[in-house]
Amino acid sequence: MKSYQFKVILLSSILTFNFFKHSFAQYNSQYITGHFNGSYENTSQYYMKDDKIKALQPLEKFSSNGFLKLDYNYGDFSAGIQYESYMPPIMGYFPFTVESNNKIVNKYFKYTQNKFAVQVGDFYEQFGSGLIFRAYENRQIGINNALEGFNVYVEPTDFMKVKVIYGRVREIFDYSKALTRGMDAEINLISLLKVKENEHTPAITLGGSYVSKYEEYTGPLDNFPATVNAFATRLDFSTNNFSLNAEYVNKGKDPHLVNNYSFKKGNALQLNSSFTKNNLGASISFRALTNIDFKSDREQEFATIGPLNYLPALTKQHDNLTSNIYVYSTQPKGEIGGQTDLYYTFKTGTKIGGKYGTTIAANFSYYSSLNDSSDLLSAGKEKYFSDVNIELRKKWSKKMETTLSYQNVFYNGSLQVLSNSNVISNIIAAGILYKFAPKKSVRFKMEHLSTKKDQGNWTSALSEFSFSSPFAFFASDLYNYGKTKNHYYNVGASVTRKSSRFSFAYGKQRAGLFCAGGVCRFVPANYGFTASLTTSFAN
Amino acid sequence: MKKTCILTFTFLVFISLSLSAQESLPSVKLKAVSGRQIDFKDLVNESKDTVMVISFWATWCIPCISELDNINDAFEEKQAIKPFKFYGVAIDDSRTAQRVKPFVRGKGWKFDVFTDVNSELKRALNITDVPHVILFKNGKIVYRHTGYIAGEEENLFETIKNL
Numbered sequence: 086m087k088s089y090q091f092k093v094i095l096l097s098s099i100l101t102f103n104f105f106k107h108s109f110a111q112y113n114s115q116y117i118t119g120h121f122n123g124s125y126e127n128t129s130q131y132y133m134k135d136d137k138i139k140a141l142q143p144l145e146k147f148s149s150n151g152f153l154k155l156d157y158n159y160g161d162f163s164a165g166i167q168y169e170s171y172m173p174p175i176m177g178y179f180p181f182t183v184e185s186n187n188k189i190v191n192k193y194f195k196y197t198q199n200k201f202a203v204q205v206g207d208f209y210e211q212f213g214s215g216l217i218f219r220a221y222e223n224r225q226i227g228i229n230n231a232l233e234g235f236n237v238y239v240e241p242t243d244f245m246k247v248k249v250i251y252g253r254v255r256e257i258f259d260y261s262k263a264l265t266r267g268m269d270a271e272i273n274l275i276s277l278l279k280v281k282e283n284e285h286t287p288a289i290t291l292g293g294s295y296v297s298k299y300e301e302y303t304g305p306l307d308n309f310p311a312t313v314n315a316f317a318t319r320l321d322f323s324t325n326n327f328s329l330n331a332e333y334v335n336k337g338k339d340p341h342l343v344n345n346y347s348f349k350k351g352n353a354l355q356l357n358s359s360f361t362k363n364n365l366g367a368s369i370s371f372r373a374l375t376n377i378d379f380k381s382d383r384e385q386e387f388a389t390i391g392p393l394n395y396l397p398a399l400t401k402q403h404d405n406l407t408s409n410i411y412v413y414s415t416q417p418k419g420e421i422g423g424q425t426d427l428y429y430t431f432k433t434g435t436k437i438g439g440k441y442g443t444t445i446a447a448n449f450s451y452y453s454s455l456n457d458s459s460d461l462l463s464a465g466k467e468k469y470f471s472d473v474n475i476e477l478r479k480k481w482s483k484k485m486e487t488t489l490s491y492q493n494v495f496y497n498g499s500l501q502v503l504s505n506s507n508v509i510s511n512i513i514a515a516g517i518l519y520k521f522a523p524k525k526s527v528r529f530k531m532e533h534l535s536t537k538k539d540q541g542n543w544t545s546a547l548s549e550f551s552f553s554s555p556f557a558f559f560a561s562d563l564y565n566y567g568k569t570k571n572h573y574y575n576v577g578a579s580v581t582r583k584s585s586r587f588s589f590a591y592g593k594q595r596a597g598l599f600c601a602g603g604v605c606r607f608v609p610a611n612y613g614f615t616a617s618l619t620t621s622f623a624n
Numbered sequence: 625m626k627k628t629c630i631l632t633f634t635f636l637v638f639i640s641l642s643l644s645a646q647e648s649l650p651s652v653k654l655k656a657v658s659g660r661q662i663d664f665k666d667l668v669n670e671s672k673d674t675v676m677v678i679s680f681w682a683t684w685c686i687p688c689i690s691e692l693d694n695i696n697d698a699f700e701e702k703q704a705i706k707p708f709k710f711y712g713v714a715i716d717d718s719r720t721a722q723r724v725k726p727f728v729r730g731k732g733w734k735f736d737v738f739t740d741v742n743s744e745l746k747r748a749l750n751i752t753d754v755p756h757v758i759l760f761k762n763g764k765i766v767y768r769h770t771g772y773i774a775g776e777e778e779n780l781f782e783t784i785k786n787l
Contacts, residue, residue: 120646122748122750154750215742361725361726366729429730430730442729525774528774556776620752621752621756
């Protein structure tokens, strides 16, 4: 048995022993006073063929993803499992070679005290903003890169926080062959310098991270690095109305399939700043990166399987149907750009604010290539993406609310295999929500996307009715009247009771990038039925 | 190696033997837009028999924002009927986390908002979707609800009144 496995098993056994000992000691004397907590989520689809939108009917016409999570807290202890079933996985969720499977994929034991915590088993963690390391779960997109190993959190002094990670990254039903270890320390400068605090004292923290991956190399090259080290440093400064965060990451030589086995080092720099004042909020972000894709498996080409760091697209996430046609995803090989946001609420009682206030949200983002991959600040000539958008939201009365938005998007066609030309599009969306009785409402929204490129113009309409809680119905159509004349209609209903929700829909989905949390995967066109159930429960 | 294991074992036995009064809520460290830092467990415990509402939301979730806007509009009126504590928990990760403070301040909401950037609290309370509202009283979950449709805040206020 390898020493890594031995350590994990030993620590698990110790924690299990203590956990059960305390649970049952309590049970013998009285009863278990712990807290059970769980959730279940299932998404199932039935596929039909549609030649017009190029939706194929796979051999397995029915697919289903299920997640059952159970947790138990008892005093300072907690333990849990996650069981997942893919019978088979829904279309586009995993690489097509992944077959039906079901398994307990996560299990953990955790002991938490005020200034100390240790978790053994599968755990999630993040250093800084995740630019160097993030283990997380996103079920929509199909990411779960939890580490199996151990995770320690300790506050050795009043001004310091330390995190340690050690383990292997989950890759679908298995674990990566590579071993990942790391450490993160954060120092609170105000506490360290014993500054007398009052309401104007800023919060200043300095952080540093180290992450190292060891993956055996058996190839012919002498200089091929089996160990890849990455370092990060960060500074956070904030007052009540102002904040500034800076983070810099340096990654050593990390040749892998996605970067064409490049021996170049990787770098990333990120700056965020925000300012707020009476009903006004503004923020600005800058990020430049080169060769920063950090993966637990050097031969893995899918971005959603076993990533070690988190590289979200720093753009606005819109909720329009048409805005999701040209979405940006981060270019880890090299990218420079940023975004700015502005939020303002016109106070109630003013001319624009009216009786209930009016809010305005504006955003601008811009990304381009790097001229020189070894210089983070060498903004290149090739533009990747830009988005200028503004949204107005006004509540006219207790019964009626309207929204109006405009968006101008530039999308570099070379980023997506489906289209080769650069696309400039303009989107207008208008929506209204009307409450015709308490708990009875109707929402209607119309959108239009105009472009001369790719598939030309699109339009969409969406209506939602909720006649009385807990039922709601919706119908929508996204229509490409520019080139393909394809309708992507959907109708459905949902019922919600307390913490359970069941929804059912029938319709067509276009082929394209499906993005959640800034990470995207390609989903083929599909036509058919979808049913979803989510529920949370506790004792 | 052996020595490390024996030390770890002794240490864990010691800390587990020193367990005192049992609380059953997860311990998660949270940071608020206001700068306040607190353990979730302490936040629930300090509200005692006053109903405490935690509303999970995100800057990209339109129904969540509608719900919080509508709760905010009726905040003082409903507090006068029966006082309750109310906090938002933004599950925005580092893609949108930098937006939370400007967004909340731009809205002028009357309640404080915590951030849960790697979904630690969301996971500990087994929340699958936002919006999701949880009500606590005397350290226990007394009600929870997922999703939002216009007018549903009235149900929430009604529930608070009856607890």
